[in-house]
Amino acid sequence: MSDTIDTSATAPAGEQARASWGFLKTHLREYGILFALIAIMAFFQVATGGILLRPVNLTNLVLQNSYIVIMAIGMLLVIVAGHIDLSVGSVLGFIGALAAVMIVNWEIPYLIAAVLCLAMGAVIGMAQGFWIAYFRIPSFIVTLAGMLVFKGLTLWLLAGQSVGPFPPQFQLISSGFVPDLFGAEGMNLFSLVIGLVVAAGLAVLAIRNRAAQARTGTPDEPFAFFAAKTTIIFVGIAYLSWLMADFRGLPNVFIVMALLIAVYSFVTSRTTAGRRIYAIGGNERAAMLSGINAKRLTFLTFANMGMLAALAGLVFAARLNTATPKSGAGFELDVIAAVFIGGASMAGGVGTVVGAVIGAFIMGVMNNGMSILGIGIDYQQVIKGLVLLAAVVFDVMNKKKG
């Protein structure tokens, strides 16, 4: 076990490197996905002749994938609890349509409409979660029904037409950028500052965490590994925010996404509610006999999924600046694929928010990179399918070995 290797900061460099390598090998499952993302980005950066990481493309990448990432966070919880939600694509489309009808046709103020849409999403999630949690109807079936129902309701609501455009303020959800408070020449300095603060904050958190671990026992990660990881994350975030600051700054939706990732990472890894969801997914009966209200938690997990799908619906509608009957079709598959690429298990009980987000970006970078290279949509689908299969096969093989 890697925990028994001497990992104090004072150990000689050779030993440090060996310990780090050993640790990496035993934890390949957790970090492999991050390396895969970096490798894929590096590949496309070279293959596209540097277009991938150009500020304008990077910004685009974030905007294009934001709604998938937002839904992947909710889906992660659903899958960890041992369920699945096939309806999210249709719910996204339905909420987009609802927003369009309310704002454009009925002229309801966009803020009120947005709040109503989020509430509607939560209600939709509850309506599905109700049958799943309290009547034990398999989630696959309930949400398959939901997928059909909301696809139909979208058509009905829009009467088969596209509805738009939205008022400019509403569009800002997706097309707006963090304002530049400093007014520096040539770049959005404020965005860069936010990026640096977040990067520094994450580094401080990591260091404090390690210090706390060191107080109560041995830290899990060898020192060299920890130092390298923290540095890479710091430099990575700082670099990306510098790139984006160079264009128009951080997109608003990026901030929303970052907040969601932070909050849900915390909820899943540190709170009793998060812990209980993992326990339910791992062994529902044992969880119930430990006094955990599995039904209510499952119900809430779906309510949360509905709300996040609604948020994604608003983001998507704002980005297209119109609601169409076709929006959201097939999104559920991208979302589910992202979560599984990110290391979640079909059986439940396993998976992380960060993994799901990285999974979503792996899909996103591949979409984006292949489009730049001019690869046809036909090949793109095939390649994405194979990547999903490969990721899960890798995961399963790794688990068997361990």
Add this chain to the structure above:
Amino acid sequence: MATILEMRDITKEFPGVKALDRVNLKVEEGEIHALVGENGAGKSTLMKVLSGVYPHGSYTGDIVYDGKVQSFASIRDSESRGIIIIHQELALIPLLSVAENIFLGNERAKGGVIDWRETETRAKELLERVGLKESPKTLVGDLGLGKQQLVEIAKALSKDVRLLILDEPTSSLNEQDSEKLLELLTEFRRQGVTSILISHKLNEISRVADTITVIRDGSAVSRLDCKNGISEDDIIRDMVGRALDDRYPARDPKISDDIAMEVSNWTVHHPVDADRTVVKDVSFHVKRGEVLGIAGLMGAGRTELAMSLFGRSYGRDISGTAKINGREVDLSTVRSAINAGLAYATEDRKTYGLVLDDTIRRNVPLAKLDAIADRGVVNRSREAEVAERYRERLNIKSSSIEQETVNLSGGNQQKVVLSKWLFADPDILILDEPCRGIDVGAKFEIYTVIRDLAASGKAIVVISSEMPELLGITDRLYVMNEGRFVGEMPTAEASQEKIMASIIKSGERIT
């Protein structure tokens, strides 16, 4: 008698561990050969080597079967030579019929088309041989565990078995079914079928076995011939490597006069078949500092009683009252039962007790997560502290608290379940078959925990089908049969005969 099987100097290594170290096993034709040893001693590994699960070449040493050195590459190879292994976890498919299960993978077919008439007549013959009167068309899922076990044996017979290996066949059977199974083995012995029996139940072994091989820490430490008469204590001594003077820790009960829990007129109906009463008008009490036993055969309704008390986790139309520390309490959900001071450690730790994919650290605080959390946020260092404390206190053998519980042995898994409930700090702890399928050493440790808990003023209720265990660790006993409490006695005055007598008498009264 000729030697049918000789395993010579079998050594099997896994990365980092030597699971078997030059083990020798010699089995005579037509005998019942018992293989005993603590969990993890290497019995199952040895049988996997024999049956080809670990193929020839992955171990060193020779398997001489039928006078020839064998090199089995797979289970199919060993089965074709008549070596059939029946695993502890039954390999039957509940939604298929008995006949379909018996011939699964070995279908009676001509040119790929199944001959159902042949299948059923052959199945019927085989069922008769194992003493089952069920129709071959019955779904396996509709049979009880005891009968399922017999179907497994019928399946083995269908493959022209010469050497039958049974891995803990009676661990989940009640006494009657176990009895039937052991009789069947002796019947097979008369027919010339050789059996290897792996079991923890020493009383069964000393009754039916002709020869016993004891395995400890990966080596065969002794071979005992039962013709000369073998006492259970001899076997235990070889198993643990020391004499266990006492299988149960000595105790000096300090039972208070305070009644910790009192249940009156508790009645529970079957969850699906609401007309069936599973627990009928049961009343009982347990005092602080007391270890109370509930004896009975399997299916008597003991687990159902315990689970219905614990947050109505079983049954419907539950009526009756429960008082804890003199006050009537609400036990309608598991949460409220835990809050009222009740805890229930299940008989089926893998299904109901543990989140197997999770670590010790995550399993231990599960029933009382709030105690290690501040406003819903888990304090991880406190969590580690708690897990570490119980790991040490209960001597959970593991690499660290980060070890996943699925990789622990049965005894250590049981200790994790116990830790979880100890951390929840109940006043009344119901333990359902706390020592099922775990080895002698771990049993003693768990008995010691039970004793210490009682000494600290907790009330302990132990449900067990092992009568010697109940007689060894409890202060007072209730006997349950067919959903009723049919007897009560201080353990000091109880005996296995007395318990059986009250079960049988109650049966007469009802029928």
